[in-house]
Amino acid sequence: MKAIREARGISLQQLAKDIGRDPGFLSRVENGQQGAGAGTLHLYASRLDVPIAAITHEERTRDQDRPGSPHRDDLDPSAVGTDRSC
Template structure:
């Protein structure tokens, strides 16, 4: 699975959830999450599931090729 970093950021910001807070909720560093959002790195399937769960969206909403 390939994360859609722009979708993750857009949904996170729409939910008024800060980068640091989401990173804490998923157990990752803010730098890691920032790199996922900017497309500089991928993310493990488990991490993507955690991100979707914390953003309260279906997993497909944060994957490349899927609408946010």
């Protein structure tokens, strides 16, 4: 969330003012210290002009099923680096 906001050049204070939320609250949400309700998330996404999935990290099922998706449980081992030294 924070990365998208910053990429748009919007300060936390400006976003808070625009959507009628406390900047401290939004900061905690962006840093994963507090959850936000659907209404706040929709306002946030709308103000940043992004789909709600962009800030909630939700993917449609078919996106998760596509080959190479980082969210698949059964990644093709050939798609992952072969360096096992870590």
